[in-house]
Amino acid sequence: MIEESGKQEVKDLRSAIELLKAIPGQLIETDEPVEPLAELSGVYRHVGAGGTVMRPTRKGPAMIFNNVKGHEDAKVIIGLLASRERVGLLLNEKPERLGFLLNEAVKNPIQPVTVSKDKALCQEIVHYANEPGFDIRKLIPAPTNTEEDAGPYITMGMCYASDIETGESDITIHRLCLQSKDEISMFFTPGARHLGVFREKAEKLGKPLPISVSIGVDPAIEIAACFEPPTTPLGFDELSIAGAIRNQAVELAPCLTIGEKAIANAEYVIEGELLPGVYVREDQNTNTGKAMPEFPGYTGGAVAKVPVIKVKAVTHRKNPIMQTVIGSSEEHVSMAGIPTEASILQMVEKAMPGRLLNVYAHSSGGGKFMAVLQFKKSQPSDEGRQRQAALLAFSAFPELKHVFLVDEDVDLFDSNDVLWALTTRYQGDVDTIFIPGVRCHPLDPSNSPDFSPSIIDKGIACKTIFDCTVPYHLKDKFQRSKFMDVDPSRFVSELFNNK
Structure with a gap:
């Protein structure tokens, strides 16, 4: 375990970064100025994107950009989960056993808890939407993956909302495009996410749905948020899986402008409402017909009619760190794939x-x-x-x-x-x-x-x-050829002693 081995305990994005800094080959930084428009992702494609990204690409370290043009007070990290080995380090498990870890976490959930305002690190700095000059596009260094993208996308936003009738809450990751100074479009895969059910129910009642978007959190939350039915049915809060992974409840903080909660130690939080009956064309600002690269390796088509989040406030930690992902990278494989493995293990083992x-x-x-x-x-x-x-x-x-x-x-x-x-x-x-x-x-x-x-x-x-x-x-x-079982570190220690 992390505690037993003396490694850094991971509880948020910053502690995850500190852990990786201590392990050679897992994290690199650059002070070279970078454009958030396509260039940042273009660089990381070569460094460590992997996945279904068009070759040349590879698995490599996570990367922090310290000098993002137009956002001098923020950093951007990409590729945090872009290798199975790194996910194992961050979740304190052997890479080949990650599916089993998540399977056990699903079966032994620990529900999130709400903390007082003095523990809400995500609210160290507050920007209200009704203030002069408020513009989410200037506050949040959201990059675009390619020059064809419909706009800047938040790709690692933990979207948290609750059923307005039952109060049941859930967290998922969605395609979020910054459309204006205070509007974000939100794409829902039909029938695939609990928040879609919450939104549709609120819309039928003609009511807005309060929603928070937490960016830059404990990697355990990012992995847990990707579970789907039937393993996590409607009403199952995936934050309880992250709690089980850490053996400690995820801490939530009440939002300042809406009746919802957000992850207390997130780097950024967007507070807003999904408006009933309000839709926009996803590529209304670019007219490219494209949205952003998706996990199959192709750029998704822009949707003609997507719901809108009206932003009420943006809060963040001091010197915030934006987290992003290339949609078709190995990072998506980690986030979507490991919960998939756990779901399959669970169902087959029962049978x-x-x-x-x-x-x-x-x-x-x-x-x-x-x-x-x-x-x-x-x-x-x-x-x-x-x-x-x-x-x-x-x-x-x-x-x-x-x-x-x-x-x-x-x-x-x-x-x-x-x-x-x-x-x-x-x-x-x-x-x-x-x-x-x-x-x-x-x-x-x-x-x-x-x-x-x-x-x-x-x-x-x-x-x-x-x-x-x-x-x-x-x-x-069909017996494979049987080789002598030896300890190779006696002969080539530099290759095997660290494994």
């Missing part, structure tokens, strides 16, 4: 205990579309259960499109090893299971009638299982 050894939500699917399941067959009756596990994975995470099944001797985190299993343990005509006509995700551009006349509506996909496991009765004929 067939002990057989599913691990899950990896692969980078090529942005953490959402593709999963590799490591399944162990211990007896003849286990044959066929691996395919049942794949079906359960689709139920655990409905946006999943492709599942690869591999045996226990395959490293599911190594794409070359998975492709080896696909090459030597798979026959296309007998080991491919097609499930056509199933709802998936609208951001997959191949899920469209334009792509194939067999697709009846945008967002409907053919889900596919690739069974790359050896039939149980043939396991003795």
Whole structure:
């Protein structure tokens, strides 16, 4: 554990940064002036974006820009979660065990608590929207990923709101575009987020929905916020998962201008209201037809009609640190993929205990579309259960499109090893299971009638299982070459002593 090893305890963004500073190769800084318009993301593409970003890119350290043009009093950090190894460091868990950590956290939630104003670090500096000169575009150094973006986007905003009838609260991450000095557009994936239900209910009643957007928080919150149903059903506050990860309740502070709460130690908080019946065109300021890069690796189309947050105030810590992400980077894989892994582990373990050894939500699917399941067959009756596990994975995470099944001797985190299993343990005509006509995700551009006349509506996909496991009765004929088990650090200590 962090406490046992003497490492920095992580409780907010700043302590996360301090931890990474102490570990070689995990964080770099630059004082070189950088434009927030496309240039900042263009730099990080080469440094450490990874994911589905167009090559050349790579996994690399997180990066802090200390000199952002137009925002002399703020810094911007990007790539905090852009490697699985770094997420492991920040959550105090081995990278290959992160799905299990989150699975346990879901089962043992710790609810958030509200603290007094003197603990609200996020409110050290306050800017009210009714003050002269107020402009969120000047207060918040939100970058654009590309020159085609609809505008500056807040990509790591923890959106917190409550059901106006039941009082149940939830936190999620949404696409937030700065549209004017006091307006932000908010994109909702249809039917995929609890806050969408809260907004629709308030709109039907003709009431605004109070909402806070916390930026720059404990990474445990950012990961927990990405859980989805059925693992976290309507009414489940994902902040309780972050509390379980840290074994300490997340602290919330009452907002100053709306009847809602925000994360007390956030770097920035935007307070506002989702207005009933008010919509804007997402690219109204650029007319590019584009929104921003999304996790499948393509730039999402601008939506013609998106809801609007009317901003009431912006608060922040002294010398605030803005956090951002490239939409198609490895950072999205971490945030979306690790909760996906936990959801699949939970559902399959309930149905067939002990057989599913691990899950990896692969980078090529942005953490959402593709999963590799490591399944162990211990007896003849286990044959066929691996395919049942794949079906359960689709139920655990409905946006999943492709599942690869591999045996226990395959490293599911190594794409070359998975492709080896696909090459030597798979026959296309007998080991491919097609499930056509199933709802998936609208951001997959191949899920469209334009792509194939067999697709009846945008967002409907053919889900596919690739069974790359050896039939149980043939396991003795598919033994991998056995090498001597040695300690390599005796011979090349510089490569292995730090692992």
